[in-house]
Amino acid sequence: MICPRCDDQRAAKIFDSPESGAWEIYRCPRCFFTWRSTEEDRVTRPELYDADFKLSEAKIREMIPKPPIVPPEGAASKPRY
């Protein structure tokens, strides 16, 4: 199964609906995208997923929150120039 968001090939089914046969849930181990089999095509199909929301390994590396949740040791007092 291909992740609709980051195209990782290792996405897999992780859950079946408690009421048998209603839907399944899938999950990507890289970007943690989860989706239900019954959702609209733009959510479940890799080729229709909005390009602005697509993720890649390179993009993921850049996604550190700014400002950081925990600043590096001594960052506040270090001169920047």
Add this chain to the structure above:
Amino acid sequence: MPYGSLREFLEKAEQEGRLLRIAEEVRLEPDVRTISCAAGRMTGGPVLLFEKVLGYPDKKIVMNVHGSWENHALTLDLPKNTPVREQFREIVKRWGRYPVPAKRVTSAPVKEVVLERDFSLFRELPLFRVNPMDGGFFLSKACAIARDPENPSNQNVGIYRIQVKDHDLLGIQLSAQHDLAAYLRSAERLDVPLRAAIAVSNDPIVPFVASSPLKFDDDEYAMMGAIRGAPVEVVSSEIGALDVPAGAEMIIEGEILRHHRAVEGPFAEYPGSYSSSMLQVEIRVDRITRRRDPILFENLYTGEPWGEIDYLQGLNTCATIYNQMKLDFPEIEAVNALYTHGYCTIIASRMRFGGFAKTLACRLLSTPHGITYPKLIIVVDANVDPFNLQQVIWALTTRFRPERDLALIPNAPASTLDPAHLIRGLGTKVIIDATTPVYPDIPMEDNISVDLPADTDFWIGEIQKRMQAKP
């Protein structure tokens, strides 16, 4: 009587004609989001109870609990037709009773079922995607509880967006200014465990206070007691001795993973736009306690305003700012920070002297909430109700002199979620003085104001009463 749980509140909402049961089968996507968006967007939308969810025979979903001024009044145990300004006054009054500490109990319905292993969050809750481009299924109204590792008597209850990433794994979005982020900084520095408990589906006062901008060491439970008018009951978590709301439907317990970040989000936020996907904190879940099925899952729809979130984080924010400013400036009558979480804030006040409106605007910008959120600040006279936009626009059109009364503060701190930014986190503050100029300012030459008839306010109340009494 204050409510002990979401269930007790729903009973009251139904008695008052404010609960709509959706009896037909609904799909988790897109039906729950669509109907919830509609209920929050319309005027006077009811609380929604989805009784039949496709795929989950033993779960129900509750939405739009705070999503109209009528519902909001009921959550405060006020008559459902209480006007917004009166609700504001009542909240300010109850705020003054702080602290009313929590009452500890040893047993609670939320302990009826205790799960220690082989559980799945996908089985326990009827999770759904709130908006189409959200990165997963989110708990958008659950309250996270944790203790400060450096000072364990300091405990925080806050609403954070929480993504269910696996059967026993949660993502939680922390920003540098959040209390929980400060706890994490300590836990990572000291290298000690940081426990968290997530309370799902609560007495509506719990999320009301959890989404209020209280001070770092304020006790949210003691504020809930003040707002409810009676202590809130808490019970100990299974691990880590956290106080959790005894009336909750479910408590999810786990450990925040230190020195570890992973992909979280995006998620649609209150400005009506998605916030970006980030490397964020994760919680490994190791206990779930809950009531017996059928369990109620309460969640929040967020999207283009107006919706439930605008009501939920509305008057609590107004009251917090009002109380902080009132200490320095007793002339202030009311603060309306309802629009996009205070991006537009309206202050009503008596004027001490000419130019005083700008002083008040600057004080707003130095309150904790005011540092970032307000970008458009309007100051009106004390006789203008800032919650009545017709009156505010009247003040703007008849008092505001742009060449003297408009001030811009460029390059000032701004909300990082404002989609109109050029540099994230920076923006221009716009101050508009729409008050009647007073000495030593130049008076309005032709201002011969018409007085309202003396008993107008009395008659507004009287007419409303008589209309409500009609069969």
